[in-house]
Amino acid sequence: MTVTLAPPPLPRVDSPTAVNVSGVTKRFPSGLVALDGIDLSVNAGEFVCLVGASGCGKSTLLNLIAGLDSPTTGSVTVAGRATLLFQEAALLPWLTAAGNVELALRLRGVGKAERRSRAAELLDLVHLGGMGGRRPHELSGGMRQRVALARALAQEADVLLMDEPFGALDAMTRDLLHDELERVWNDTGRTIIFVTHNVREAARLGDRIVLLTSRPGRVAETFDVNIERPRRIEAPDVSGLAGHVTAALRKEVARHGR
Amino acid sequence: MAVDAKELRTEIAGLDALEENVTAKRPFAQKLWSRVWPKLAALAIVVFLWQLVVWSHWRPDFVLPGPKAVGSTLLDQVKTGTFWEAVARTMKRAVGAYAAAAVIGGVTGALIATVKPMRTAFGALITGLQTMPSIAWFPLAVLLFKLSESAIAFVVVMGAAPAIANGLISGVDHVPPLLVRAGRVLGAKRLTLFRHVILPAALPSVLGGLKQAWAFAWRSLMAAELLAPSLGRSIGADLQFARDLNDAKGLFASMVVLLVIGLLVDGLFGAADHALRRRWGLVDPAT
Numbered sequence: 001m002t003v004t005l006a007p008p009p010l011p012r013v014d015s016p017t018a019v020n021v022s023g024v025t026k027r028f029p030s031g032l033v034a035l036d037g038i039d040l041s042v043n044a045g046e047f048v049c050l051v052g053a054s055g056c057g058k059s060t061l062l063n064l065i066a067g068l069d070s071p072t073t074g075s076v077t078v079a080g081r082a083t084l085l086f087q088e089a090a091l092l093p094w095l096t097a098a099g100n101v102e103l104a105l106r107l108r109g110v111g112k113a114e115r116r117s118r119a120a121e122l123l124d125l126v127h128l129g130g131m132g133g134r135r136p137h138e139l140s141g142g143m144r145q146r147v148a149l150a151r152a153l154a155q156e157a158d159v160l161l162m163d164e165p166f167g168a169l170d171a172m173t174r175d176l177l178h179d180e181l182e183r184v185w186n187d188t189g190r191t192i193i194f195v196t197h198n199v200r201e202a203a204r205l206g207d208r209i210v211l212l213t214s215r216p217g218r219v220a221e222t223f224d225v226n227i228e229r230p231r232r233i234e235a236p237d238v239s240g241l242a243g244h245v246t247a248a249l250r251k252e253v254a255r256h257g258r
Numbered sequence: 259m260a261v262d263a264k265e266l267r268t269e270i271a272g273l274d275a276l277e278e279n280v281t282a283k284r285p286f287a288q289k290l291w292s293r294v295w296p297k298l299a300a301l302a303i304v305v306f307l308w309q310l311v312v313w314s315h316w317r318p319d320f321v322l323p324g325p326k327a328v329g330s331t332l333l334d335q336v337k338t339g340t341f342w343e344a345v346a347r348t349m350k351r352a353v354g355a356y357a358a359a360a361v362i363g364g365v366t367g368a369l370i371a372t373v374k375p376m377r378t379a380f381g382a383l384i385t386g387l388q389t390m391p392s393i394a395w396f397p398l399a400v401l402l403f404k405l406s407e408s409a410i411a412f413v414v415v416m417g418a419a420p421a422i423a424n425g426l427i428s429g430v431d432h433v434p435p436l437l438v439r440a441g442r443v444l445g446a447k448r449l450t451l452f453r454h455v456i457l458p459a460a461l462p463s464v465l466g467g468l469k470q471a472w473a474f475a476w477r478s479l480m481a482a483e484l485l486a487p488s489l490g491r492s493i494g495a496d497l498q499f500a501r502d503l504n505d506a507k508g509l510f511a512s513m514v515v516l517l518v519i520g521l522l523v524d525g526l527f528g529a530a531d532h533a534l535r536r537r538w539g540l541v542d543p544a545t
Contacts, residue, residue, distance in 0.1 A: 066443060083443055090440035093538045094458045103454060107445040127270045137539020140277035155444065176273060179266050 017079065018044040018159050018191040019065055024074035026060050034060040036216035037074070042193060044079065044158070047185060049206035050195045051245065053253045057217030058195040062161045065193065080158030087164045089144035091136040097123060097147045098132030104154040122150040125184065142173035149184065159191045167197065175233060178204055182229065199249065203242040204233040211245060213252050221248055323507045331507040332514055344491040345515065348483065351407070351492070355414035356475045362415060363422030363471065370423065371430035372452060384423050392417025392478040396485060407489065410482040417478030418471040425467010429460025462534055469527040476520065493519075 019042040026035040034057035042048050050058050063069040064076050066084040091100045101119040110118065123132050126146040136144055145165055152160055166174045182205065185192055196202050202209045209223040223245055227237045305325045312324040319327075335341045370376045370384065395416045399409040433456050441455035457464075483494020493512055500509035535541045 068439065068442060084439075086436065086440065088436060090436050092437060092440070092455065092458070094461070104444050107450060107454070127267055127274075131274075135537065135539060140274065143274060143277070151444070173273060176266070176270050180270065183263065183266065 016043050018042050018046070019079070019082070019193065020075075020077045021061070021065065022075055024061075024064065024071045024076060026057065026064065026069075027072045033216040035064075035071075036218050038217065038219060040210060040219065042159075042191060044191055045189050047192045047194065047205060047207045049202035049209045050193065050212060051197070051199055051202045051209060051249065052212035052217065052220075053197075053214045053249065053256075055214040055217075056212040057214075058212060059163055061212075061217065062163050062193065062195060065159070066161055078159055081155070082159035082161055083152045083155045083157035084161045084163065085145075085148050085152050085165045087167050089136070089141075089148040091144055091147055091151070093136050095135075096132060097128060097134050097136070097139065097143075097150075100136075100147055101132075101151045101154050104151045108155060118154065119150075122154055123147070125153070125187075126150045126180065140173075141169050142177060145169065145177065146180065149181070153184070153188065153190075157190075159193065162192065162194045164196055165194075166201070174201070178233065179230075181205065199245045200233055200238065200242040203227070203238045203245065204231055209241075209245055211248055211252070214256060220252055320504070321506050323510060327507055328510040328514065332511040335508075335511055340491060344493055344496050345519075347490055348479065348493040349519075351410055351414070351483075352475060352479050355411040355479070356418055356472060358411065359415045359418035359471060359475060360422055360468065363419035363467075364426060366419070367423030367426030367467075368452075371427045372456075381427070384420050384427070387416075388420040388424055392474060393481040393485075396482060399482075405486050405488065410479065410486060410489070413482045414475045414478045418475035421471035421474050422464075422467050425464050425470065426460060429463030429467070430456055432463060433459040462531075462538070465527070465531055465534060469524075469531075472523060472527065476523075480516070 019040070021038055021040040024035055024038045025033065027033050038061065040048075040061075050061070052058055060069070062084060064071050065078060066082050067078075068084070091097075092103065095103060098116075098119045101122055102115045105115045105118055120129070120132060123129055126149050128143060128146055128150065131139070131143065134143075136147070139147065148165070166177055169177065178201070181192075184190075194202070194205060199209075203225060206225050209225060211220045211223070212218065213220045223241065225241060227235075227241065231238055308325055312319070312322060316322070323331075366380075366384070370380050392413055395413050396409070399412040403409040403412060437455055437459055438451070441451050446454055480494050480497075483489075483492045484498050487495035487498040489495070493515060497509060497512045500506075500512060532541065
């Protein structure tokens with residue numbers, strides 16, 4: 001791999017904390033309390049997975065960290081910038097794959113000549129070299145997600161927030177994208193906060209799994225994933241941890257059935 | 259490295275290759291023919307029906323001439339300079355006023371679509387204006403500009419601009435919220451968001467508005483030309499003169515010219531619409 005990514009501007013030695021969420025409560029105008037007193041600290045370069053059942057406010061939390069919304073009380077601080085990837089790739093359908101990546105560069109003020117070569121590099125990084133001229137509808141779901149990943153990397157944000165990015169993909173594609181994401185994370189040293197419903201996915205990818213309760217969302221439990229990488233989703237220790245987390249999750253879900 | 263990078267690259271390339279949609283494209287000539295022959299057939303049917311009515315002697319020949327007589331009149335006309343002068347004047351008026359309507363309607367539409375108080379204040383008014391028959395503006399136009407080119411342009415602009423504004427407004431209203439969020443995440447602010455996300459996303463609806471506006475402009479222009487034939491030879495003036503001189507063949511010939519221009523412009527909009535939909539992946543590649 002000849003691609004090099006500029007190191008994130010974040011001075012890691014001075015501030016190892018990339019994201020700090022403290023005492024965050026989010027109440028919507030409807031009265032719904034989505035998040036209640038969330039404390040979460042993520043170190044620079046860490047891969048944290050947030051899991052929880054429906055209604056745990058995972059997406060709300062990502063929106064707050066991304067700066068798309070502001071908390072009712074409490075504070076969110078991000079060292080540097082954060083960007084968000086959605087479950088749907090959310091590519092602009094009138095632009096080519098390269099055009100989508102280039103738009104991210106353009107909005108950052110990157111010059112025209114540099115945009116082209118940079119976009120090609122980033123597409124190559126996600127194994128889409130030569131596909132830059134395709135439009136989103138000419139790409140499969142997995143390919144679109146990789147373009148979205150390249151576009152997010154183009155922003156050179158310090159923190160990648162991923163909102164169930166592989167939820168709509170088939171198992172085989174998802175499996176390969178786990179390897180792919182882990183590799184990109186290794187190569188670029190970004191901080192990743194990854195939201196998923198899929199506990200195994202969390203155990204496969206994360207350094208840490210944070211389990212959230214539902215309605216309102218609170219941090220229920222945190223699991224450190226001390227499994228050596230490279231991991232396989234079907235490996236016994238990944239399954240073992242996933243079972244452990246699932247048990248806790250089911251207990252939390254059952255609480256709402258009573 | 260977590261996984262053997264080379265192997266991963268091969269696996270992903272394999273998966274991508276399997277996901278590839280293999281569709282054979284039909285040759286261009288075949289595609290063109292499949293689009294042209296139904297139109298030719300329709301034309302033949304219409305001409306035949308017209309001839310049937312003529313044969314029935316429902317009206318005498320000098321009031322309702324047959325396709326053949328009208329055809330030869332048209333052929334004679336096409337050879338004259340005055341015919342092309344008339345077509346040129348009409349097209350110049352149409353294109354000029356349409357362009358002005360596009361600018362006025364576009365700017366007004368953009369303001370109403372994006373500025374909330376403007377929406378509340380003028381949104382309903384624009385819709386109301388669109389339902390107003392534009393020829394109703396003609397008396398006012400004559401009061402304001404006398405019987406002049408400006409009066410004709412005024413009527414055409416009043417007919418076309420609201421349709422353009424409405425196309426833009428409804429396009430902006432129907433932009434998928436996900437794309438707007440994606441744009442904001444990419445760092446687009448108000449103006450850049452409009453320029454790079456909202457406007458392109460609204461393009462199909464804008465194109466629909468432009469197409470509708472052309473129809474309104476064309477109708478308004480004909481009405482205005484019929485009412486102001488003294489401003490020089492034009493297709494509308496020719497129609498009026500043909501009526502005054504009881505020249506049924508000339509009248510029919512002018513109407514055929516109007517129809518042909520209408521079809522050509524419609525074809526342009528159709529091609530633009532098709533190109534847009536193909537770009538967005540809304541066209542089945544097999545067809």
